[in-house]
Amino acid sequence: MSTEHTETVPTTPTRAGVIGVGAMGENHARVYSELPNVDLVGVSDHDTDVATEVADEYGTEAVDLEELLDRCDVVTVAVPTHVHYDLVTTCLEEDVHVLVEKPIAETVEQGRRMAELADERDLVLQVGHIERFNPAVRTVGELIDDLDVISLEAERLGPPIDRDAPGNVIFDLMVHDVDIVGSMLEDTPDALTAMGTEDGRYATATMEYDDVVATLTASRVTQKKVRKLSVTARECFVEVDYLEQSVLIHRDSYPEYVNDEGQKRYRHESVVERPRIDNGEPLRHELESFVESVRTGTEPEVTAEDGIEALEAVQTIDGIVADDEQHAHGQELRPNERDRGEQEHDQEVEAE
Structure with missing residues (x-):
């Protein structure tokens, strides 16, 4: 898809719909209903009672998938990951632009086929990596090009949201x-190491990028919700709080001993x-x-x-964690195409 504006921005409202109105999908419906020059024309869910309740809440209709796609210019797909491929492909074949929640698909090959189809039909396929749009993250993104970065450290921690629900913090968080x-x-890692618990509720990974090291920790067993990122650079130290949407930049740090009434x-x-x-x-x-x-025909901010x-x-990280023999050793980055049919889509709104 061209990155240049190739057509006049339409003045008619963009018709939007949501497929899957669990916790995350309902929020998509709410926001679409609030956006200027956007009409929320319908929602669809396998649970018709839930779909009707959400539709009533946001002034639209609960309809089946076929009718929804007939009505829409754009849709959000917010369903379990194992059905992303089938649903997104169906939407694209009906010439509907798609925002699909993360991760893009169950396997890399599925993701590539989805991307190829969107490109063939000149449609927008955006992936719902919502933290890209956190104002604090955007602020740091503007700063980081001017920094000599040494390391990054991310913590995404919290208590269980449902002790009985399946899930994997590597894919979910x-x-x-x-x-x-x-x-x-603006790079992919060269190598990484990882460790985690067998139940998939805690994991840590170290990712190597040339001369930069990134350490990531995700947890659903921590009795405090934490969403933080820190950047160590030669010029400064940057702290980002995703929840508070705040950024602190520490510069010119120095230690000293001072004389205080005869005491050092x-x-x-x-x-x-x-x-x-x-x-x-x-x-x-x-x-x-x-x-x-969609309106301007430009590449989405988060591409397929x-x-x-x-x-x-994350498939490579998960593969390392799942293999006991690899826990203490690095591994060159490679796609891991293990079937993850048991994986469930995370229903937490991460940036709230």
């Missing part, structure tokens, strides 16, 4: 930070900058960007290729 780190460094006292001082951030809901920014790409690269990395 860590995938966000894999994508953020890759987008900031140690102190450490630094200059702390707090950049101004235009706070806002990341999901709203994400959907505004998606609709704008971005989603495929993130999926390759």
Whole structure:
């Protein structure tokens, strides 16, 4: 798809729909209903009662998939990952632009076929890596090109959201930070190591990018919700809080001993900058960007290729964690095409 504006932006409302209205999909329906020059024309879900309830809440209709695609210009696909491929392919074949929640698909090959189909039909296929649209992340993204980065460290931690629900923090949570780190460094990792628990509720990975090291931790067993990123650069140290949408930049840090009434006292001082951030809901920014790409015929901010690269990395991390013999050893990055039919789509709104 061209990255240049090739057509006049339409003045008629963009017709939007949502497929899958669980916790995440319902939020997509809410935001579409609030966006200017966008009409939420319907929602669809295998649970018709849930679909009707969400439709009533946001002033639209619950319809079957075929009718929804007849009505829509764009749709969000917010369903379990194992049905992404079939549903997204169906939408694209009906010439409907798609935002599909992360991860893009169950396998890298499925993701590539989806991307090829979207390209063949000149349609937007955007992947729902919502943290790209967090105002704090965007602020750091503007800074990082001017920094000599040494390392990045991401923590995405919290308590269980449902003790009985299946899931894997590598695919549900860590995938966000894999994508953020890759987008900031504009690169894919050369090698990585990883460790985690057998139940899939805690994992840590170290990713190597030439002369930069990124350490990522994801947890559903931590009794505090944490969403943080830190950047160590030769010029400064940057702290990002995703939840607070805040950024702190520490510069000119120095230690010294001072004389305090005859006593030697140690102190450490630094200059702390707090950049101004235009706070806002990341999901709203994400959907505004998606609709704008559709209207202008431009490449989406998070492309299918971005989603495929993130999926390759988390599959490799998961493969290392699953293999006891590899826990203590590095492994060259390679796609792991293991079938993950048991994987469930994360229903948590990560940026809230």
